[in-house]
Amino acid sequence: MSETLSVPGLDGIPVQLRRSARARRMSLRVGRSDGRVTLTLPQGMSERQAGAFVRDQAAWVRRAVAAVPALRVVRVGGSVPLLGRDVPVVAGSGRAARHLGATIAVADDVQAGRRVQALLLSLARTHLAASVDRYAEAIGRRPAKLSLRDTRSRWGSCSSRGALMFSWRLVMAPPEVLDYVAAHEVAHLLHMDHSPRFWTAVERLVPDYAVHRAWLRTDGAALHAIDFTG
Structure with missing residues (x-):
């Protein structure tokens, strides 16, 4: 207790x-x-x-x-960040939330937040898979697996077997930040540490990685303060 x-x-x-x-x-x-x-x-x-x-x-x-960011509840009439931009959440029809480019449409009921979360999870998988594929090809290594979770302590990880894990909330960050995290974990396929040679590998993939790493330190907590439970 x-x-x-x-x-x-x-x-x-x-x-x-x-x-x-x-x-x-x-x-x-x-x-x-x-x-x-x-x-x-x-x-x-x-x-x-x-x-x-x-x-x-x-x-x-x-x-x-x-200094903790204020809780932000996702609901119809509000907005949600997507790839670094606030996208309005509007009333729509059907069982699933839909990204219509300028807006996200979802049925206006108690499940609205959860449906928007499911949409973002799907978009996160698409964007992260594309980034991982691009960087994996650049280094000539392939990950064993890619999975998404709602982690609080880390944005991504790479296991000793080459399995990559990412926080799906990265899809709410600017695309350059999402790309940096993908590159960071792909670089662990070469070096399973944070030695100078690891950071050299990251820099080859993302020359301005320090800017995106700093964004996560200063603004990343706000992504965890977004509540989809309504």
């Missing part, structure tokens, strides 16, 4: 306590997409010690929570 700590000076922000037998010291984390504050602490450490630790970090916690 999770514990919640209320700490003076946090303006009512709750802190979730997570006890870990593997933890050797306390660590404090603020979720970049949901603003959830979690304190991991070793087994046996008291709430008094935990509270004192958080109080010392109160100013940082308040700043980090304030």
